[in-house]
Amino acid sequence: xxxxxxxxxxxxxxxxxxxxxxxxxxxxxxxxxxxxxxxxxxxxxxxxxxxxxxxxxxxxxxxxxxxxxxxxxxxxxxxxxxxxxxxxxxxxxxxxxxxxxxxxxxxxxxxxxxxxxxxxxxxxxxxxxxxxxxxxxxxxxxxxxxxxxxxxxxxxxxxxxxxxxxxxxxxxxxxxxxxxxxxxxxx
Amino acid sequence: xxxxxxxxxxxxxxxxxxxxxxxxxxxxxxxxxxxxxxxxxxxxxxxxxxxxxxxxxxxxxxxxxxxxxxxxxxxxxxxxxxxxxxxxxxxxxxxxxxxxxxxxxxxxxxxxxxxxxxxxxxxxxxxxxxxxxxxxxxxxxxxxxxxxxxxxxxxxxxxxxxxxxxxxxxxxxxxxxxxxxxxxxxxxxxxxxxxxxxxxxxxxxxxxxxxxxxxxxxxxxxxxxxxxxxxxxxxxxxxxxxxxxxxxxxxxxxxxxxxxxxxxxxxxxxxxxxxxxxxxxxxxxxxxx
Numbered sequence: 001x002x003x004x005x006x007x008x009x010x011x012x013x014x015x016x017x018x019x020x021x022x023x024x025x026x027x028x029x030x031x032x033x034x035x036x037x038x039x040x041x042x043x044x045x046x047x048x049x050x051x052x053x054x055x056x057x058x059x060x061x062x063x064x065x066x067x068x069x070x071x072x073x074x075x076x077x078x079x080x081x082x083x084x085x086x087x088x089x090x091x092x093x094x095x096x097x098x099x100x101x102x103x104x105x106x107x108x109x110x111x112x113x114x115x116x117x118x119x120x121x122x123x124x125x126x127x128x129x130x131x132x133x134x135x136x137x138x139x140x141x142x143x144x145x146x147x148x149x150x151x152x153x154x155x156x157x158x159x160x161x162x163x164x165x166x167x168x169x170x171x172x173x174x175x176x177x178x179x180x181x182x183x184x185x186x187x
Numbered sequence: 188x189x190x191x192x193x194x195x196x197x198x199x200x201x202x203x204x205x206x207x208x209x210x211x212x213x214x215x216x217x218x219x220x221x222x223x224x225x226x227x228x229x230x231x232x233x234x235x236x237x238x239x240x241x242x243x244x245x246x247x248x249x250x251x252x253x254x255x256x257x258x259x260x261x262x263x264x265x266x267x268x269x270x271x272x273x274x275x276x277x278x279x280x281x282x283x284x285x286x287x288x289x290x291x292x293x294x295x296x297x298x299x300x301x302x303x304x305x306x307x308x309x310x311x312x313x314x315x316x317x318x319x320x321x322x323x324x325x326x327x328x329x330x331x332x333x334x335x336x337x338x339x340x341x342x343x344x345x346x347x348x349x350x351x352x353x354x355x356x357x358x359x360x361x362x363x364x365x366x367x368x369x370x371x372x373x374x375x376x377x378x379x380x381x382x383x384x385x386x387x388x389x390x391x392x393x394x395x396x397x398x399x400x401x402x403x404x405x406x407x408x409x410x411x412x413x414x415x416x417x418x419x420x421x422x423x424x425x426x427x428x429x430x431x432x433x434x435x436x437x438x439x440x441x442x443x444x445x446x447x448x449x450x451x452x453x454x455x456x457x458x459x460x461x462x463x464x465x466x467x468x469x470x471x472x473x474x475x476x
Contacts, residue, residue, distance in 0.1 A: 052227045119209030143211045
């Protein structure tokens with residue numbers, strides 16, 4: 001009886017939230033979020049997969065009356081990022097040294113896409129110099145072009161905090177980016 | 188910065204407009220998205236299969252839990268009643284305490300004031316079953332006597348079920364790898380990563396994962412897995428093999444100084460002949476670079 005009830009419940013939830021269509025619709029958004037929070041690299045593939053598998057596991061907790069699906073997905077992706085960053089910290093400097101030289105993927109791509117990818121790598125790299133809380137707000141405001149109230153709702157923080165974090169984040173980002181662009185020009 | 192209005196974005200500034208616009212346009216190619224979609228779909232399928240099995244197991248254990256819980260609640264209510272009564276003056280004509288045991292009738296005790304002074308010792312109420320508890324019906328007392336020891340065939344335990352599920356997952360992963368579907372194999376093995384590290388199947392699954400990561404050329408993931416495994420309490424022989432793999436990963440990524448260190452540590456832990464040779468070759472390659 002209980003097993004039958006649980007299978008009925010499972011079937012209803014699957015109808016409500018199909019992970020495959022969710023991925024098709026919001027996969028790129030999750031990729032962008034993860035790249036900005038954790039930097040570009042092969043680890044993003046795994047993190048994207050883990051995010052959607054976690055979404056599948058937690059699909060019963062999603063309440064469409066309460067939040068947008070992107071907000072819910074963002075929460076899961078941000079948690080995955082934090083976990084990844086913590087584990088990276090545990091691995092220590094050797095892993096960091098290993099990952100400083102990202103593998104060059106030999107893929108035939110149009111120039112525009114390649115340029116966008118390079119720019120994304122550069123921005124993601126600079127974003128790593130920001131504390132995670134500032135990084136989150138900066139990425140959502142500057143790159144996802146969301147507005148203050150939406151970010152406040154997504155991160156569950158007061159709007160004033162959004163502006164404070166954005167202010168400090170922009171300051172730090174500008175400093176580091178200027179240095180990066182300056183050194184690239186010098187080279 | 189005023190909280191009530193959105194400040195102008197950096198993407199609109201002349202300084203960072205170019206790089207931020209390009210960065211915001213970056214996205215995965217369709218092929219990449221599809222490749223990951225397949226992995227997610229197979230992962231979800233694996234999770235659904237194991238999820239249904241675990242929910243059925245949970246449902247069967249729920250009935251047992253509810254029975255035990257009801258008994259504990261009745262006992263708790265009785266003991267609370269006893270302590271409350273002790274704090275107060277004993278009342279004459281107090282109600283009988285009735286303990287209901289599922290499948291064993293009920294046992295009734297006399298009112299608290301009926302207990303003799305000898306039965307109250309250091310503030311604790313001691314009820315002597317033979318003297319002060321009258322059991323009704325008589326059969327219920329018989330159920331309290333120790334039953335004769337009967338050897339019964341025990342049903343398969345949860346551990347055995349988990350073990351068979353683990354074996355099946357490893358078998359599926361190997362079958363997928365045989366068909367060169369290494370991503371599916373990895374997805375299946377990843378579900379075993381939360382198992383107990385002391386389990387023999389855990390290490391086998393992790394070594395298979397490493398093998399497939401090497402084949403897929405996912406060096407960063409491989410190195411991360413090696414490091415996480417090295418942090419586990421494992422046998423020195425396995426540690427040596429892992430260090431050798433770590434050296435290989437580091438050498439492949441051009442990090443020679445750390446690779447040398449890993450090879451040396453692997454040799455220090457003790458390796459088989461062929462593997463010792465491999466570690467030496469790695470050291471030579473590092474020295475040449």
